[in-house]
Amino acid sequence: MLATLTTLLAQVQIREAGSGATTCQGKNEAFCPSYVIDNIDDYVSPVLEHLVLVLASVLAGFLVAMVLAVLSHGRRWLIPVFIGTTGVLYTIPSIALFLLLLPITGRGTETAIIALSLYNLQIIYRNANSGLANIPRSALDSGTGMGMTKRQLLWKVELPLALPEIIAGVRIATVSTVAIATLAIFAGAGGLGEILYNEGVQRGVFKTNIVFGSLLAVSLAIAFDGLLILVQRFAAPWRRARAL
Amino acid sequence: MAEGEGPVSAVLAIPAFLGSFGGAIDFIFSQRESVQAGEPIGGLSQIWDLLATQMAVSILALVLATAIALPLGVWLGHRGVGEFAAVAIGNAGRAIPELALIALMVAFIGTGVLNVTIAVTILGIPPILTNAFVGMRQVDRGAVDAARGMGMTELEVIRRVELPLAVPTIMGGVRTASVNIIATSTIGSIAGVKTLGDLILGQATYGTEGVIAGAIVVALLALAFELILAAVQKTLTPRGLVLQRAAARVSA
Amino acid sequence: MTGQESAAGGSEHAAASVVFRDVTKRYRGAEADAVEHLSLDVPAGEICVLVGPSGCGKTTAMRMVNRTVEITSGDIEVGGTSVTERSPAQLRREIGYVIQQIGLFPHRTIAQNIATVPALIGWDRERTRARVRELLELISLPADVADRYPAQLSGGQQQRVGVARALAADPPVMLMDEPFGAIDPINRERLQNEFLRLQAEIRKTILFVTHDIDEAIKMGDRIAVLREGGRLAQFATPAELLMDPADDFVEDFVGADRALKRLALMRVSDIDLWEAPLAFAGQDTAEVRAKLAGAEVPWALLVDSDRRPIGWLSDRDLAAATVPHRPDSSPDPVLDRDDVLRDALSDLLQSQTHYAPVVDASGAAVGVLSLDVISDFLASDQAKVEEHPATARPHD
Numbered sequence: 001m002l003a004t005l006t007t008l009l010a011q012v013q014i015r016e017a018g019s020g021a022t023t024c025q026g027k028n029e030a031f032c033p034s035y036v037i038d039n040i041d042d043y044v045s046p047v048l049e050h051l052v053l054v055l056a057s058v059l060a061g062f063l064v065a066m067v068l069a070v071l072s073h074g075r076r077w078l079i080p081v082f083i084g085t086t087g088v089l090y091t092i093p094s095i096a097l098f099l100l101l102l103p104i105t106g107r108g109t110e111t112a113i114i115a116l117s118l119y120n121l122q123i124i125y126r127n128a129n130s131g132l133a134n135i136p137r138s139a140l141d142s143g144t145g146m147g148m149t150k151r152q153l154l155w156k157v158e159l160p161l162a163l164p165e166i167i168a169g170v171r172i173a174t175v176s177t178v179a180i181a182t183l184a185i186f187a188g189a190g191g192l193g194e195i196l197y198n199e200g201v202q203r204g205v206f207k208t209n210i211v212f213g214s215l216l217a218v219s220l221a222i223a224f225d226g227l228l229i230l231v232q233r234f235a236a237p238w239r240r241a242r243a244l
Numbered sequence: 245m246a247e248g249e250g251p252v253s254a255v256l257a258i259p260a261f262l263g264s265f266g267g268a269i270d271f272i273f274s275q276r277e278s279v280q281a282g283e284p285i286g287g288l289s290q291i292w293d294l295l296a297t298q299m300a301v302s303i304l305a306l307v308l309a310t311a312i313a314l315p316l317g318v319w320l321g322h323r324g325v326g327e328f329a330a331v332a333i334g335n336a337g338r339a340i341p342e343l344a345l346i347a348l349m350v351a352f353i354g355t356g357v358l359n360v361t362i363a364v365t366i367l368g369i370p371p372i373l374t375n376a377f378v379g380m381r382q383v384d385r386g387a388v389d390a391a392r393g394m395g396m397t398e399l400e401v402i403r404r405v406e407l408p409l410a411v412p413t414i415m416g417g418v419r420t421a422s423v424n425i426i427a428t429s430t431i432g433s434i435a436g437v438k439t440l441g442d443l444i445l446g447q448a449t450y451g452t453e454g455v456i457a458g459a460i461v462v463a464l465l466a467l468a469f470e471l472i473l474a475a476v477q478k479t480l481t482p483r484g485l486v487l488q489r490a491a492a493r494v495s496a
Numbered sequence: 497m498t499g500q501e502s503a504a505g506g507s508e509h510a511a512a513s514v515v516f517r518d519v520t521k522r523y524r525g526a527e528a529d530a531v532e533h534l535s536l537d538v539p540a541g542e543i544c545v546l547v548g549p550s551g552c553g554k555t556t557a558m559r560m561v562n563r564t565v566e567i568t569s570g571d572i573e574v575g576g577t578s579v580t581e582r583s584p585a586q587l588r589r590e591i592g593y594v595i596q597q598i599g600l601f602p603h604r605t606i607a608q609n610i611a612t613v614p615a616l617i618g619w620d621r622e623r624t625r626a627r628v629r630e631l632l633e634l635i636s637l638p639a640d641v642a643d644r645y646p647a648q649l650s651g652g653q654q655q656r657v658g659v660a661r662a663l664a665a666d667p668p669v670m671l672m673d674e675p676f677g678a679i680d681p682i683n684r685e686r687l688q689n690e691f692l693r694l695q696a697e698i699r700k701t702i703l704f705v706t707h708d709i710d711e712a713i714k715m716g717d718r719i720a721v722l723r724e725g726g727r728l729a730q731f732a733t734p735a736e737l738l739m740d741p742a743d744d745f746v747e748d749f750v751g752a753d754r755a756l757k758r759l760a761l762m763r764v765s766d767i768d769l770w771e772a773p774l775a776f777a778g779q780d781t782a783e784v785r786a787k788l789a790g791a792e793v794p795w796a797l798l799v800d801s802d803r804r805p806i807g808w809l810s811d812r813d814l815a816a817a818t819v820p821h822r823p824d825s826s827p828d829p830v831l832d833r834d835d836v837l838r839d840a841l842s843d844l845l846q847s848q849t850h851y852a853p854v855v856d857a858s859g860a861a862v863g864v865l866s867l868d869v870i871s872d873f874l875a876s877d878q879a880k881v882e883e884h885p886a887t888a889r890p891h892d
Contacts, residue, residue: 192341
């Protein structure tokens with residue numbers, strides 16, 4: 001998908017260089033680098049807003065997910081309850097969820113962050129839960145055998161060993177959220193959706209912004225993905241990150 | 245009593261937003277005048293029109309995505325080739341914003357049901373492909389070796405052994421695809437297809453109650469798809485596999 | 497039991513010989529042959545064990561028989577026809593296949609699992625059902641497991657089902673790749689014994705792969721010891737292998753305790769026992785003491801009127817005028833003439849007594865086995881000459 005996008009972009013640039021026109025904005029050509037360069041300031045705040053949406057919702061989702069995971073770890077009957085509830089929330093399309101929150105939290109960043117957090121919650125909880133469930137019995141036995149209390153076992157053995165899987169969940173959640181957060185524009189929360197929709201589709205289908213906005217979103221996703229691959233390696237030095 | 249004010253206003257706030265939902269539900273069931281002009285909006289017949297369009301696009305896209313991705317993923321998984329591609333496509337699928345895809349579609353290919361269906365299908369393919377691949381690879385190698393060793397042809401190995409055992413993973417992919425598809429078909433309304441997104445993105449015409457009504461119906465539609473697919477998964481998952489997983493959980 | 501008669505199935509599918517002719521396998525991209533110029537002749541109805549260290553190509557050699565690995569050069573004949581003359585699927589349906597991972601299909605019932613090949617070759621329902629029932633009886637599983645799923649069975653039961661599944665269409669040849677490798681030692685021994693009993697009835701030609709020389713000696717009518725590169729180091733009966741290893745490699749692989757291992761090939765009845773000084777309740781103790789004076793065993797064995805051992809008589813028992821009805825110590829362990837010598841030895845060692853009465857099929861004492869008897873036997877020439885005929889192998 002990304003490859004197609006880059007090829008498209010490359011072709012577009014070649015065509016643009018060939019025509020040598022400076023009115024590419026007026027002609028609404030596929031991509032108009034000069035427009036982007038001239039108006040680069042206009043892109044800063046949507047990108048920052050997008051970053052805030054992603055980081056805040058991943059952090060909130062992560063914290064709640066970890067609390068739920070630790071809670072359900074010792075109480076197995078809670079697992080299906082949590083999986084079921086978070087699963088239902090995950091099923092509801094984000095755009096619907098944004099607007100279902102409208103009467104409760106109104107329009108704005110807050111609403112978007114709550115809705116996005118609920119998605120991250122589901123993804124991270126599932127991973128944390130299976131990470132904690134897959135701890136080798138031998139590690140638990142030797143921990144208990146050495147006299148660790150339940151709490152020590154959790155903090156010193158179980159959570160560190162589940163960490164790679166938890167971070168894998170954070171990675172999936174982050175990358176998905178970068179994409180989904182473009183819809184936050186419909187919750188009145190800004191972000192890259194502003195470039196794609198308000199400044200793109202709604203502005204007489206202004207192609208440059210649609211292309212550039214897509215590019216920004218995908219680049220941001222790739223950047224986060226790369227960053228979290230590094231974190232994965234760092235967090236689990238005992239096993240090679242099998243990242244793709 | 246100043247202290248009493250917090251709880252009291254909180255109590256009052258509940259009916260306030262319940263009121264919005266009430267209005268939204270009213271919007272679903274009875275017609276009214278649009279915000280600006282005297283056009284009739286809302287009511288079951290309009291909701292049904294939008295819902296029917298969205299369902300048609302979604303079901304078609306889900307069927308198409310499955311028809312494309314499932315055989316491919318199953319074949320790659322059976323052969324054990326193309327792991328990098330299968331996983332990378334899954335990852336890429338998550339990174340592509342549905343809004344960007346629809347906007348690009350509008351900008352470069354055009355609007356209309358066909359184009360939207362294609363865009364929606366594209367977003368349904370990655371999870372099905374990746375899960376089909378992974379599901380096939382996860383099947384116990386001993387069972388596959390035994391199947392071959394007893395003289396099953398490759399097609400028989402797939403049909404009688406690998407496919408039944410990969411059902412839960414494959415259906416997981418189909419369910420994720422369904423979530424993507426419902427979400428994307430909703431915003432198909434910006435590409436000229438009148439789905440429930442028309443309500444959600446049309447506050448100027450439909451008012452807040454119309455927006456919320458749209459959100460409610462989309463959420464219900466997504467849940468209905470999820471329930472149906474969960475039921476399909478349950479029906480297709482072989483009982484022996486359920487027992488095996490239960491046994492593994494007990495011994496873990 | 498009638499089921500077992502027909503399960504033997506000799507009439508329909510007689511066992512077929514398996515012949516390796518100068519078979520070589522080189523995997524694509526590999527620098528050396530996995531199997532190099534292997535020639536073997538496995539007569540119909542025998543168990544041929546392929547044994548060797550890991551990486552010796554034993555599994556590769558076995559897998560070429562059903563073409564789950566393709567032959568690079570040379571040929572393998574099953575029942576006189578080359579394996580390359582049939583399509584792989586066709587060929588495999590005629591050859592039973594049992595693997596270490598068992599590989600039961602978790603989504604199919606036990607009956608469906610067993611009926612895999614019959615279903616592939618289109619047996620009708622009635623015939624299949626009868627065959628499943630017959631096989632469950634043969635592997636001593638209750639008929640009601642038929643409708644259960646593999647996850648509901650223990651590991652040992654699953655392995656038995658794996659064997660039954662391989663036998664379902666009554667194939668003349670079976671391939672078994674470390675079939676008992678994943679089973680715990682106690683159950684493994686039980687499964688081995690069961691399988692030998694089964695084989696005595698069904699008389700299939702079996703290629704059996706293991707890395708365990710003890711298992712090879714126990715299971716094999718013939719053993720092919722392979723060394724790296726699938727080269728045949730020795731192909732011989734277990735006795736020959738233990739008695740006369742072809743070279744240092746085989747000697748090393750067989751182990752320094754090969755004299756002891758020979759005990760696995762013999763039964764108690766194969767060696768000369770000591771005479772048991774028998775005593776009967778109520779007998780005059782003086783008579784018994786006189787008998788003991790000339791005996792190799794220092795204690796008298798109290799037996800009932802059918803000469804069945806009741807216990808060993810102590811000095812205190814013999815201090816009375818007549819032999820008591822209840823002696824001080826029990827006769828355990830009591831060995832059977834048909835017991836394998838190695839098992840008998842381990843019973844003796846575990847029991848702390850150095851003697852054990854040996855009884856025949858009716859339970860009557862026929863002699864005494866002692867550690868001395870066994871060590872004398874191992875030292876004697878008899879241990880080196882006596883050959884255990886493959887067809888009359890112990891059914892312990």
